[in-house]
Amino acid sequence: MTALFFQQDGGKKQDDQDKIQSVDSESFELYAPNEHEYKIAKKCLDYVVKKFQKYFGEKPPKIAVRIFSSPQEMAKYDFTPYRKKKIIFLPWMSSEYFEDVMFESSYPAVEIGAMLAKNPKSGKIYVVQMVSGDVGTSLEQGDIINSLNGKAVKSMKQFRQDYEKIAPQSEIQLKIMRNGKQQVLSIIKSNPDALDDTQARVKENIITRISKTKDGLSHEAGHMFFIAYVDQKRGRSVLDKDNTMPNATGHYGHYLIPDWFDEMAATLLEYPSLQVERRAQMKGLTDKKISFEQFFSMKHPSFNSKENDMLTHIFYAEALTLAEFLIENDEPVLIKKIADKLIHGKKFEIEDFLKEIKSVPSDLEELEEKWGKWVSELETQKDM
Numbered sequence: 495m496t497a498l499f500f501q502q503d504g505g506k507k508q509d510d511q512d513k514i515q516s517v518d519s520e521s522f523e524l525y526a527p528n529e530h531e532y533k534i535a536k537k538c539l540d541y542v543v544k545k546f547q548k549y550f551g552e553k554p555p556k557i558a559v560r561i562f563s564s565p566q567e568m569a570k571y572d573f574t575p576y577r578k579k580k581i582i583f584l585p586w587m588s589s590e591y592f593e594d595v596m597f598e599s600s601y602p603a604v605e606i607g608a609m610l611a612k613n614p615k616s617g618k619i620y621v622v623q624m625v626s627g628d629v630g631t632s633l634e635q636g637d638i639i640n641s642l643n644g645k646a647v648k649s650m651k652q653f654r655q656d657y658e659k660i661a662p663q664s665e666i667q668l669k670i671m672r673n674g675k676q677q678v679l680s681i682i683k684s685n686p687d688a689l690d691d692t693q694a695r696v697k698e699n700i701i702t703r704i705s706k707t708k709d710g711l712s713h714e715a716g717h718m719f720f721i722a723y724v725d726q727k728r729g730r731s732v733l734d735k736d737n738t739m740p741n742a743t744g745h746y747g748h749y750l751i752p753d754w755f756d757e758m759a760a761t762l763l764e765y766p767s768l769q770v771e772r773r774a775q776m777k778g779l780t781d782k783k784i785s786f787e788q789f790f791s792m793k794h795p796s797f798n799s800k801e802n803d804m805l806t807h808i809f810y811a812e813a814l815t816l817a818e819f820l821i822e823n824d825e826p827v828l829i830k831k832i833a834d835k836l837i838h839g840k841k842f843e844i845e846d847f848l849k850e851i852k853s854v855p856s857d858l859e860e861l862e863e864k865w866g867k868w869v870s871e872l873e874t875q876k877d878m
């Protein structure tokens with residue numbers, strides 16, 4: 495998830511210390527723009543720390559988490575002191591930002607069947623993604639919305655406000671640009687109080703999507719705690735080298751650890767809201783699983799093109815369910831054992847490692863078959 499949230503360089507530090515709520519605990523320093531955001535983030539980090547203890551048998555080393563109210567604020571923040579002090583840091587957007595921005599851009603989607611957003615470079619409002627084929631829209635992904643009923647569209651907020659003023663059942667004219675050509679589309683505004691089944695489903699999806707994006711803090715914090723753990727065990731910081739964050743090295747986690755394990759750790763430590771979906775995804779896939787031979791040797795699929803979005807989801811889902819399968823056959827701190835071998839072992843062979851766990855096959859094909867059967871009978875709701 496979200497390399498977006500690591501802005502490498504900022505300008506001058508412009509903290510207004512009075513407005514910031516912070517805590518310096520054993521495992522994290524947290525800074526948030528207000529008490530509401532502080533509480534949400536602290537609850538999340540406390541949860542991840544608790545889970546980390548379960549799988550690693552100890553508290554994670556300290557990281558720093560900073561919550562920002564806007565991407566602009568994050569961009570101008572200077573992270574140099576963290577790099578100098580060798581503290582792994584995680585910048586994250588506020589809950590309010592996710593709600594405002596995502597809801598703002600999602601709200602009309604329920605009725606027009608398309609999610610809109612502002613292109614930060616051109617300032618134009620465009621269709622990011624179609625949300626449903628059967629809402630009955632003539633919009634297409636990539637369309638730029640120039641005007642709504644003759645009025646130029648300048649921001650998502652303005653679009654939303656103007657859209658809300660239009661009476662249900664009336665015709666809406668959208669002047670759009672598609673493939674460099676102007677077109678006028680007309681759609682009928684439906685009654686927002688009487689959503690049909692499809693619209694209700696789309697709305698549900700949008701709400702779920704927003705809450706999952708917010709919960710992503712747990713996943714990213716999991717990565718950071720694990721990076722800090724690896725550094726503590728090897729006695730050297732990733733920040734020693736080039737003053738860069740690990741993700742700048744083409745990895746999502748620690749650059750010395752294979753991607754499959756970084757995602758195992760991060761998905762195990764994340765909020766159950768995310769895990770439930772991953773288990774359900776894995777269970778639903780019958781012939782699209784990644785073979786274990788490929789899984790243990792591949793690069794993180796999210797570094798490839800966007801077309802591989804689905805592959806990325808499978809990669810996460812497979813990492814989580816395989817970790818849970820192994821733990822169920824052994825014990826939670828099996829994760830720590832694998833981690834410690836990866837940190838210290840020059841040559842790590844998963845099959846050699848599996849030989850030490852008597853209850854699972856060390857042959858990858860056999861393991862894959864057993865795990866596949868286990869997944870097909872998986873209870874997706876459980877909190878392991």
Ligand SMILES: [Zn+2]
Binds near residue numbers: 495713746
């Ligand atoms: Zn991840």
